[in-house]
Amino acid sequence: MFAYFLKRLAFVLPIALAVSALCFSLVYLAPGDPLSAVLPSDASQETIEQVKADYGLDRPIPVQYVIWLGKALQGDLGKSISNGRAVAAEIGNAIGNSLMLAVLAASLGFTLGALLGIVAGYAHGSWLDRLLSTVAIAGVSVPHYWLGIVLVAVFSVKLNMLPAMGNGPGGPWVWSWEHFSYLILPAVTLSAIPAGIVMRSVRALVADTLKSEFVTGLVAKGMGHATVFRHLARNIAPTALAVVGVQLGYLMAGSILVETVFAWPGTGLLLNNAIQQRDIPLLQGTILVLAMFFVLLNLIVDMLQPLFDPRIRRS
Amino acid sequence: MNGTAMNGTAVGDDVKRPAMLASVRELSVRFASPQGAVHAVNGVSFDLAAGEVLGLIGESGSGKSVTLRALMRLLPESRTRIDGSIIVGGRNVMSLSRGLLNEYRGGTTAMIFQDPSLALDPVYTIGQQIAEAIRQHLDVSRSEARARALEALEMVRIPSARERLDSYPHEMSGGMRQRAMIALALAMKPRLILADEPTTALDATVQIQVLLLLRELQQQMGTSAIFVTHDLGVAAEICDRIAVMYAGRIVETGTATEVLRSPRHPYTQALMASTIHGSMRGQRIEGLAGSPPDLARLPAGCAFRARCTRAQAGCADAVPELLPHAGHAVACHVAQATQPLRAVPA
Ligand SMILES: Nc1ncnc2c1ncn2[C@@H]1O[C@H](COP(=O)(O)OP(=O)(O)O)[C@@H](O)[C@H]1O
Numbered sequence: 001m002f003a004y005f006l007k008r009l010a011f012v013l014p015i016a017l018a019v020s021a022l023c024f025s026l027v028y029l030a031p032g033d034p035l036s037a038v039l040p041s042d043a044s045q046e047t048i049e050q051v052k053a054d055y056g057l058d059r060p061i062p063v064q065y066v067i068w069l070g071k072a073l074q075g076d077l078g079k080s081i082s083n084g085r086a087v088a089a090e091i092g093n094a095i096g097n098s099l100m101l102a103v104l105a106a107s108l109g110f111t112l113g114a115l116l117g118i119v120a121g122y123a124h125g126s127w128l129d130r131l132l133s134t135v136a137i138a139g140v141s142v143p144h145y146w147l148g149i150v151l152v153a154v155f156s157v158k159l160n161m162l163p164a165m166g167n168g169p170g171g172p173w174v175w176s177w178e179h180f181s182y183l184i185l186p187a188v189t190l191s192a193i194p195a196g197i198v199m200r201s202v203r204a205l206v207a208d209t210l211k212s213e214f215v216t217g218l219v220a221k222g223m224g225h226a227t228v229f230r231h232l233a234r235n236i237a238p239t240a241l242a243v244v245g246v247q248l249g250y251l252m253a254g255s256i257l258v259e260t261v262f263a264w265p266g267t268g269l270l271l272n273n274a275i276q277q278r279d280i281p282l283l284q285g286t287i288l289v290l291a292m293f294f295v296l297l298n299l300i301v302d303m304l305q306p307l308f309d310p311r312i313r314r315s
Numbered sequence: 316m317n318g319t320a321m322n323g324t325a326v327g328d329d330v331k332r333p334a335m336l337a338s339v340r341e342l343s344v345r346f347a348s349p350q351g352a353v354h355a356v357n358g359v360s361f362d363l364a365a366g367e368v369l370g371l372i373g374e375s376g377s378g379k380s381v382t383l384r385a386l387m388r389l390l391p392e393s394r395t396r397i398d399g400s401i402i403v404g405g406r407n408v409m410s411l412s413r414g415l416l417n418e419y420r421g422g423t424t425a426m427i428f429q430d431p432s433l434a435l436d437p438v439y440t441i442g443q444q445i446a447e448a449i450r451q452h453l454d455v456s457r458s459e460a461r462a463r464a465l466e467a468l469e470m471v472r473i474p475s476a477r478e479r480l481d482s483y484p485h486e487m488s489g490g491m492r493q494r495a496m497i498a499l500a501l502a503m504k505p506r507l508i509l510a511d512e513p514t515t516a517l518d519a520t521v522q523i524q525v526l527l528l529l530r531e532l533q534q535q536m537g538t539s540a541i542f543v544t545h546d547l548g549v550a551a552e553i554c555d556r557i558a559v560m561y562a563g564r565i566v567e568t569g570t571a572t573e574v575l576r577s578p579r580h581p582y583t584q585a586l587m588a589s590t591i592h593g594s595m596r597g598q599r600i601e602g603l604a605g606s607p608p609d610l611a612r613l614p615a616g617c618a619f620r621a622r623c624t625r626a627q628a629g630c631a632d633a634v635p636e637l638l639p640h641a642g643h644a645v646a647c648h649v650a651q652a653t654q655p656l657r658a659v660p661a
């Protein structure tokens with residue numbers, strides 16, 4: 001088991017390194033000159049050189065990368081070009097907001113998706129299965145922001161039940177109904193895709209597992225529906241868990257449009273601003289943190305797998 | 316087939332036998348499929364006395380597994396039509412309510428599957444899987460169920476049984492897994508064991524050990540068994556009676572000695588000829604010319620006629636009935652018209 005953990009860890013390090021290199025090289029992949037955002041168009045050659053030196057852009061690229069990585073490891077992601085604030089602090093504020101939104105959306109999506117997936121899996125091939133699968137495909141294919149706008153139109157504008165913008169008064173970890181009410185619409189919007197994806201995976205897992213010989217074996221020894229379901233759940237849990245883990249990662253990074261629609265001050269909104277303002281350090285930092293979060297999440301999922309599946313545990 | 320001609324008993328049962336544990340009459344199973352109804356079992360009747368072992372033999376696809384699964388009501392209900400009657404231990408299996416069915420499954424009748432690596436749940440330990448079955452059928456505590464699971468593992472002579480309680484199926488060898496499966500089946504002391512090719516997934520040497528163990532426990536507990544195999548050597552070794560199946564029908568049945576010594580049906584004879592080579596032991600059914608008929612489009616008359624070397628014009632007219640003939644029963648127009656060369660003593 002310990003060897004398994006070490007192996008997963010050893011596997012993750014090169015991935016993390018490659019991801020960081022990719023994030024860094026964004027500056028050079030993005031069209032245009034990163035300096036044009038900060039400098040007036042008529043800046044003199046001297047000013048340009050000066051600013052370049054300030055940002056360390058006059059060094060060879062690999063050296064720049066090593067310096068950037070070294071600082072990043074110490075929690076220093078540089079300063080935002082647009083407002084001069086520390087990128088790490090900006091991300092720190094935003095990531096709490098995004099995490100809360102993503103966790104809620106993932107839980108909602110997982111619960112809904114798993115429930116519908118189980119029903120559809122048991123009813124495999126029936127009209128109910130086809131209906132639920134259609135709903136799931138709709139959930140995956142409907143554009144996020146469009147769903148968000150519709151929900152706002154109905155619940156905020158027409159019914160005036162829920163707030164449409166921002167994250168409410170106080171910090172991200174204040175617990176009150178008022179505060180929570182700000183979370184509802186963006187979380188529901190964001191949960192559509194994971195709900196659809198989880199539903200489709202769980203449906204396939206349930207239908208396949210129900211066909212497997214060990215289920216016949218359980219029935220043949222006289223076990224009732226509840227016991228068969230318990231065995232089924234234990235068998236599909238590892239895979240379902242992995243699917244949700246990946247979805248949580250996507251939610252952290254993929255909520256740019258939804259956070260923008262709801263003006264939710266998370267990493268998505270931060271990214272949006274960074275792109276709009278060509279704020280390279282902010283962009284690099286945010287993407288790096290999100291990518292690392294994704295890698296970490298996969299690692300956690302991998303580490304949790306053996307708790308559910310004895311075949312991984314003992315091999 | 317005609318039930319009245321058999322006077323309420325399956326043919327071939329003219330010899331007096333002790334009280335019947337199981338009695339199957341005119342069992343037929345049809346599956347709905349896009350190609351039309353698949354006639355997997357077509358009017359199978361047999362009786363099984365307490366403590367008796369019946370061997371079902373025949374090529375693959377002849378309906379042996381489907382017959383066993385019907386006896387346990389394991390076939391998918393929505394796509395399957397089952398007719399006929401199945402009585403086991405005095406109870407009509409076809410009309411059992413859900414609750415009684417769960418008592419019957421595993422309690423009265425237990426199944427030993429062909430491939431234990433598929434039929435056991437990979438994420439539960441052997442001990443958990445046996446104990447939960449025990450608790451389903453007997454009102455005992457968790458620790459008592461575990462103690463009984465251990466007894467069951469010791470009964471099938473699994474080495475270091477106590478540790479094996481906490482092993483997962485993938486941590487055991489194929490032979491050990493099948494022993495565990497047998498322990499699981501026998502832990503509830505069933506009256507009938509259904510074993511579907513229980514050793515085909517195992518190595519040859521392990522096969523014999525497992526078979527002998529199964530035979531020994533069956534005799535010791537006085538359990539009846541239906542044993543599906545396509546190994547005639549195995550059938551000769553452990554079965555009291557044999558029923559040969561072809562295209563979902565029993566084409567020949569009688570005591571194991573009778574059927575294997577003096578087969579009357581051309582199909583049984585072909586099976587024997589293709590496997591006999593001096594010894595029957597360990598030989599599989601193979602090399603029989605042609606292939607079994609499409610079960611969605613069964614021909615009129617005898618289903619074996621297209622592959623039969625002795626077929627005559629009349630064979631296409633009617634399905635031959637299973638009738639007593641020279642000490643056992645055979646369903647063949649030609650055999651029924653011929654006087655047996657040698658009378659077999661009863
Ligand atoms: N669930 C099912 N649905 C449709 N056809 C089936 C099903 N189970 C078995 N069959 C068909 O029934 C026939 C008999 O199968 P089976 O009893 O498994 O043969 P065997 O004698 O080899 O055990 C085969 O043609 C098989 O394809």
Ligand SMILES: [Mg+2]
Binds near residue numbers: 376379380
């Ligand atoms: Mg079979």
